[in-house]
Amino acid sequence: MKKLELYYYDECPYCQIVLRAIDANNLRNSVTLCNTRQHSQHREKLMKDTGRSTVPCLYIDGTPMHESSDIARWLKEYATSLK
Ligand SMILES: N[C@@H](CCC(=O)N[C@@H](CS)C(=O)NCC(=O)O)C(=O)O
Numbered sequence: 516m517k518k519l520e521l522y523y524y525d526e527c528p529y530c531q532i533v534l535r536a537i538d539a540n541n542l543r544n545s546v547t548l549c550n551t552r553q554h555s556q557h558r559e560k561l562m563k564d565t566g567r568s569t570v571p572c573l574y575i576d577g578t579p580m581h582e583s584s585d586i587a588r589w590l591k592e593y594a595t596s597l598k
Pocket of ligand 1: 571
């Protein structure tokens with residue numbers, strides 16, 4: 516199992532795409548949600564690691580991936596590999 520952490524905030528429509536992909540692929544229990552608006556330490560970590568505060572960002576075993584479409588595609592492939 517990989518360690519998956521999604522940096523996001525609810526008001527971001529691109530984050531909603533990824534949250535829907537998490538639900539559609541039954542991965543809700545596999546992804547830790549890190550809200551960057553509710554917890555400044557998450558935003559600061561994102562800034563430190565990537566140089567920007569852009570969400571969504573999925574950390575896969577500590578490596579950040581941006582772009583909602585790339586993340587949604589990766590989650591679908593990952594979920595398939597778990598079956
Ligand atoms: N092309 C990106 C767009 C992501 C994006 O524009 N996110 C906005 C929020 S909706 C953002 O993080 N803006 C900078 C910020 O809030 O600091 C994607 O599809 O993931």
